[in-house]
Amino acid sequence: MEIASSQTLEEAVNIAWVYLQKTGDLGDGGTAAVFLTNTIESMMRRGQRNRMFLANKAIIKYRAFRENSKIIPIREYA
Secondary structure, eight states: OOOOHHHHHHHHHHHHHHHHHHHTOOOSHHHHHHHHHHHHHHHHHTTOOOHHHHHHHHHHHHHHHHHHHTOOOOOOOO
16 A cells, blocks of 8 residues: 655654654754755655655754754954
């Protein structure tokens, strides 16, 4: 039985969301929701359908995104 793409997307986002929430890594909920949804949709367009794989990759990418967004660029003007 094939699960609908929208259901797979919803379940994968929910898995990632709950995990990030429980670990305290969620941060801004609005940004997280958009990031997770876009990341998972992108992987699904490339053919991935395993919701655990989708959720895990989205978590890894979200954590990297959060870590990189903490970096403040230093600009030196001569």
